[in-house]
Structure formats: structure tokens, C-alpha cells
Amino acid sequence: MGESPFLYRIMPAVALSTLVPGESATIVAIHTEGPLHQRLLAMGFRTGKPIELIRRARFSGPLQVRIGTTDILLRGNEAEKIMVKKT
């Protein structure tokens, strides 16, 4: 809400792995291929979908993200390949 469309447009896309817990964003690109790409699609990762970072595990462990009603764990390596725009 409250965000001007203009501001939204000029906000740079960042990697999902850079979000901090509690931050929400919109998926803008998924730079993966092959089996991983298919798996991410099936888990609900699609461009335009809102995504929220719930928490990170200690010792640079996996991230917990929420897309709609699905919670997913993924490592930083994979999260780096998913570009988002913060909302």
C-alpha cells in the first residue's frame, strides 16, 4: 500500500538471499535451469508472486520463505538465483 508505482518501478531487483527476516518482496526473475527450475516452479516460485522471508538458520544455514500458503526451505546458494523487488 502507500507505495507509489513510480518508486516501485525504480526499486532495483535484489537477490532473495539479501532479504532480512520479516521483509516482503515480489519475485521478478528466477535464474535457474533444469530440474531445479522445475522443482522451484512446482513449489510455487513464479515471477510476479509475492514472497516473504520468515527466518534464517544459524551458521548461514537455510532460509525459510513463504509464498502464498506454502513455506519452503532453501539454501543461500539457491536463493541467490532468485531476484526480487522489495515491497
Added chain:
Amino acid sequence: MKRIALLGMPNTGKSTLFNRMTGASARVGNWPGITVELLTGRILLGGDMVEIIDLPGMYDLHGFSEDEQVVRHFLHDNVPDLALIVLNATQIERQLSLLLQLKQINLNMVVLLNMADEAKKFGITIDTAKMTEALGIPIFLLSAKYGAGYGEALQAITKALRYTTPGMAEHLRDQLKSDNQIEAEMARVLRHSVQVPARLPDNLTDQLDRLMLHPWLGLPIFFGVMYFLFQAIFFLGQPLQTGVNDLFTWLRDAAIAPLLAILPAALQGLLLDGIYNGVATVAAFVPLIVLFFLFMAIVEDTGYLSRAAFLMDALMAKMGLDGRSFVMLLMGFGCNVPALMGTRVMRSRSLRLLTMLVIPFSLCSARLQVFVFITAALFSPKAAPLVLFSLYLFSFGTAILTALLFKGYLPNSEPFVLELPPYRFPTPRQLVLRGWHEVYHFIHRASKFIVAGVVMVWLLTHLPPSAAPASADTLAGMVGAWLHPLFKPIGITSELTIALIFGFVAKEIVIGSLAVIYGLGGEALSHSLALQLDWVQAYSFMLFTLIYTPCLSAIATLRSESKDNGFTLFSVAWSLVLAWLVSFIFYQGARWLGY
């Protein structure tokens, strides 16, 4: 006979539905990838016998992991007359993609939106009539776990069976529409029929996870929970086991021995001291095992396994493994065989092999029986649970050591992406099914291995007839003497050596063979063991038992899952070497320290 297949993404409740339809006790758990192989059951539907097939979950028809291949091969080789597509109603927004893919291969199908109870709780409304219209497939909302909506769905299934599957495309993959087309169609179907609140109400899962997955408290809580569970099993199970033991001893003295008195002495010995003592000593563990698996079922069904994967992934990554490997180690606490098969969800062969190399060190329930028996015999009631816990630490320790040593040979870059399901709680019905399943499994093993094992041990310890039973002149004595140089440095006597040899087949036989070797059952055997061994020897024996390979079934599974004789041989050889080394260091170290 007509055939109905259950298809859907992992963890959507296919096996729960299968159990409800067939009355079977297929394994159910709140973890994506519990079912990795197809299961069949038969029921009477509309007057005809029908075969129901439960399949592993699949994320999409591209299917690259081994469990998904099972589904692809199944669909390719034998087209079912009807496919029940099971989707999680709360995740309909994303799971619709699989349905749309499946729709393209022209199966005769009925869609079941499962977990209606959760959808309602989350405030998700689904207009099945509108959706049926938009898709042209019958759609039903139900709850496989609690039964709501099941009757109606079953009627529709019976009706749909009258039609047949039009036939299927030769090459599934080539037929699939592009992901973009699927996306557009998903939006079209969902627009009018599904409403999901923008933000889910803060639910129990979120609240619990704030504690269970806490950055600092998460891991300590995890280990605390594990410790508590094992203590509970020991404290509840051990008295039960003693009770059943006493019952068997009483039965023997009061009824069976007098009945068999008319038989010749040798036959009496075989039946009483051999089979009865051996089997009764093992059977006394049934309550403990049932209790153990009830706890396991609760842990599996709550969804805590995925939380364990989250908490441990970073540490496991340092060992070349991932969070799922850790979950398989935990599952191995029940039985190593399903844990080995559970690695099918991994795509990278290296990761699978490395995980399969460490699973056999997971202290399974059969080994637990041996340890409960021996710790109760040789340690004070206060020390026994701690000793037992220390063996679990050794179990983890040897797994970690193995992974660290061999990760260099099995490098992998498998991505780690895993669903985190909400917490769920098993119903009494699910618990009873699981408990019964384990008793059945145990009786099955008992009749196959344990009886044959104790008879063999009895023969070895009583032949040739001229020798005094269990003396050095018997066959067993000779084998024991021959292996003595190998086992003396680790403090294992020749009687125990015989038990270890049979333990190779199944760990349940270890206690059974000790009963036969000493000619004593239950309590009496415990006392006799306590007189013949000191605690250092006993602990060394337990370490060896823990590490030197789980059982023949596990080896066979290693072979069939890896499809590699060399790997299987290596795994067995490595565990033997490691078992000897660890026992040696412990035994000699303890003696050197003056114990």
C-alpha cells in the same frame, strides 16, 4: 481387474487416503517423500474387485529423482483405469500446475482436494462446482484423515470407473505444454473458484516455530526433545519388558516344561532351551518396540522432521550431506531399511551414496533391544539410561566421522529445497495402525530369522553330541576359539563372538542366541551375563554391535538401492573395520586407565 492409481504432489495425503480406502497400514508421515515405492491394495467397489495403487508423490511430470521415476515408469508401463489426483486444498494455488500437466496426458481422472479441514481453518474457500466447470473434471473436497466428504468422493469414484482412460501419449514429456501456458491456465481456473486470504491468520504453527526454530534455542531444544523421548521410552519400556519376560518364564515353568516332559531330553532341550528361550527373550521386547514406534510416529507426523532438517542443514553441509540426510539418520533410529530407501528423494548420486554410507550407523530399534537388555543387566538403574544415551552419541559420532572421511570422494552440489509443512498431530486411529504395523513386522521377522537363528545357535552349541553343551568342544566353541585372536583384544568372549556372528543376519537374534548359548532366558540370563562380563567388556561388545553393520536386510537394501556391488561391499567392510577399531580403542583405553 480395474486399477485406480493415487497421484499427487508429496505430502498431500495419498497414503492416508489409501489406508482409508483399503484398510491397509501404509506408512504416513508429515514429510514429503515418505512413500518411495508403489503399494497395492484391493477393495470391492460397486460390486467389482478393484486394485488401488499408492504411489510416491511427484512435483511435476518432468520427474528427475528416483521416487518420481517410479511414478513415471508406472504411468508409462501400465495406464490405470482411473487416476485419483490428490491435491492439498490449502496449496491449491500452486498444486494446480501438476493437475494441468496430468490433464494433458488424457487420463480418466477424479480430483480430490484433500485437507479440507485445514483449508477451512485457514479461511480458504473453494467453489468445487465452478472449478469442475472450468476444468471439465469432477472435483471433490474431502479430508482423508478425518473422513469428511469421503463418502461422496467414493461414490464419484465408483461412477467414474465406468469410463475408461482414452489411451496415453507415448512420450509424456514432449506432449507437455510450456510452463507459461500452464501459468495462464492456472490463473484462469483459480480466478473464480478459489479465495485465499491475503495473510494467513497467525496460527499454531507460526507460534510453535518461533520457539522450535529459534536462532539460539532451536538446536538445544531439538536435542532436549530427543533426550527426553529416549528417556521416556526407556523408563516406560523397560519395566514392560521385564514384566513380559516374567510372564514367559512363568509360562515355561508352569505349562510348557511339564507338557514337553515326555519328549526325549535332546528334543526337549532344543524346544525349550533353544526355540522357547530364544524366541521368548526376543518377544519380550515387543512392548518396547511398539512404544518406540508410537513415539517415532508422533515425531514423524508432527512435521518436526522438516524442522530438524532446517536446524541441522548448515552442519550437515560441512560433512557433504544436507538436512534431508539428517532426517534419514533420524528415521534410521526406527529401522535402517526405510531410511535407506528414503534417500530416493535425492537427485545427486554422490549425495545419495554418502547418505547411504552413514545411515547404517544409525542406532535402529533392533540394536536398541540388545542395548536395553545388556545395560539393564550390567549397569545400575541410574546409569543405564545414560549409557544408552552415550550409544546414541556414538551412533552420531561414527556417522559424522564416516561422512567427513569420505565426502571428498563423493562431492555433490545438490540444491537443497524442501517444503516445510504445518504441524499436524496423529489421530488415535493412525497410531493404532502404526503400532499394529510394527507388531506385524516384528512377528514376520521373528518367524523368518529369529527361529531359524536360535535353532542354528542351539545346534552349534550342542554338536557334536559328545561335547558338553556350549563348551569349547562344540562347533560353536571351535569357531569361537578360531576367531579368538581377533576378538580378544576388544574384550569379546567366544560366547559373545557366536552371538555377533548371528547378529550379522538380524540384531534381534543377538539376545536370542545369548539365551540359547547360556541356556537361560530373561532375568536368569541377565544375572549370568553380569557374572561373566565386566562393564568394560559389555560396553565394548555394545560398541561393536552398534557399528558392525545393521543386518542382512539392510545390506540387501544397500545393494538394491545403490545397484553397486563394490559400494555395498565397501560399506560392509568399512563398518567392520570401524567397529573393531572403536571397540579396540575403547577397551584397551579403559583397561589402561585401570578399569
